[in-house]
Amino acid sequence: MPMHDCNLKRILVIVQRSNGDVFLSSPLIEVLFRTFGRPGIDLLVNSDTLAIAGTLPHIQQIHLFSYSTEGKGRGSQTADLLKRIFRRYDLSINLTASDRSVLFALLSGRRAISAVEPDRKKSWWKRLFLSAHYEFDASRHIIENNTTALDLLGIGSGKPTVSSCHSxxxxxxxxxxxxxxxxxxxxxxxxxxxxxxxxxxxxxxxxxxxxxxxxxxxxxxxxxxxxxxxxxxxxxxxxxxxxxxxxxxxxxxxxxxxxxxxxxxxxxxxxxxxxxxxxxxxxxxxxxxxxxxxxxxxxxxxxxxxxxxxxxxxxxxxxxxxxxxxxxxxxxxxxxxxxxxxxxxxxxxxxxxxxxxxxxxxxx
CATH class of the missing domain: 3.40.50.2000 (Glycogen Phosphorylase B;)
Incomplete structure (x- = not known):
């Protein structure tokens, strides 16, 4: 799926896990921003990771999903989010293998890349409908997992580095x-x-x-x-x-x-x-x-x-x-x-x- 020569103007990165997962998505975001000529990059994260998500560079908008028992239920939140992100992006990249996060990737991006479970009984439909996928490998470092999408895009993950910024x-x-x-x-x-x-x-x-x-x-x-x-x-x-x-x-x-x-x-x-x-x-x-x-x-x-x-x-x-x-x-x-x-x-x-x-x- 070589796409490094494509004109991608809008990209969504989905990270529905913990603070560390969100922060360590930054090497991926940095390469996407540099390779595709400063595209508009948005994030979709869990609400309890908003504080660290807000410190990542190159992010225009952050979509939130909450697992809290307060407020809207998960079904209502999912429907509302899909209305906001449906086909808004040239590319979506999902760093988790959960059913909901893969659904967000499939419906938000014209092309969608995602991590999937190694168990094909769980992930067969994801492999079928995604533009490209990779198996989340628990034996590899989270940064190596998070940058695998770059290989699928034909960019190559190279030698990742992590940076942080503050005001x-x-x-x-x-x-x-x-x-x-x-x-x-x-x-x-x-x-x-x-x-x-x-x-x-x-x-x-x-x-x-x-x-x-x-x-x-x-x-x-x-x-x-x-x-x-x-x-x-x-x-x-x-x-x-x-x-x-x-x-x-x-x-x-x-x-x-x-x-x-x-x-x-x-x-x-x-x-x-x-x-x-x-x-x-x-x-x-x-x-x-x-x-x-x-x-x-x-x-x-x-x-x-x-x-x-x-x-x-x-x-x-x-x-x-x-x-x-x-x-x-x-x-x-x-x-x-x-x-x-x-x-x-x-x-x-x-x-x-x-x-x-x-x-x-x-x-x-």
Missing amino acids: PQADERVRQMLEGAGIGEFLIVHPGAQYNYKVYPERLRNTLFERLNSFGIPIVVTGGKSLLDLEIKGTLPKLENVHDFIGRTSMDELIALSDRSLAYIGADTLNMHIAASQNKRIFAIFGPTIPGMWSPWCNELHTGTRLNRPVQTYGNITIFQADMPCVSCGRAGCDDRHGVSECLYQIDPVLITNEIDHWLTTFR
Whole structure:
């Protein structure tokens, strides 16, 4: 389906998954924008990812779908969305394989490309009606999956890099916040995550903070206003060099804050991917999450990692995992029901801070 010579004026990119999926669609969007001569690119995302979607460059309009129990039902929303997007686009690209997202792609674009399930019993009709398709491959990095459509378009995915952007206004607000707190150079610690099973346990977390505090460099703790973030906020130790910024920044300001930092320390979450896109030094604590798909992307090496190791470093990125035979399992906690992740209890904060200290004293 070579289309790189086509005159595509309007493109819809559909990403109906999490914040990280939306943010890591940016390499695809960047190449589409550059290759097709600044076309109008719109997004269709879930409503709970609007904040990060709004920071992506080259986007003209964002269509929203909500899985919330409030407001319109899913059927009514689907009908309303289809009225707005029906045949409005020269090309639609869907990065998820769900039935609804494929339907949006088929009905919005004159040509439609989508990820599909490997199981042909589920995806036969998608393969039949789509202009082109690719199997979503859970063994590949999410960025490699997201840029596969470029190969189908005859462009080639090349060596993807991830970038992020923020407004000058956000940067100025962050500058004032840091100046008001007397903070110059600093490290970011992001202890929260979207789900509790990814969060480093409180006892180990507090030991981590105490050891980081002894380095004498300001530690800025970031987080949103979710119940989980606010719960973590209530457990932060009162330490001289630890500054609580949880709940104080918008998404735009969070990106600006990350851009001013020296390094990121924390969970495998959106903030980790943002920091990696800024080529910051990353110290990421991985529980059950599979690195092969979700490891921080190293722009210098154009890759993540597929390995499971207690400590591994590639480029500017270091990942910590438990030394357990079940790691990484990809489950939502050991019970796969958002329960406890035992592996996170087996990652020693001393090991983490030793790596950070070595970097601070040797390479910084």
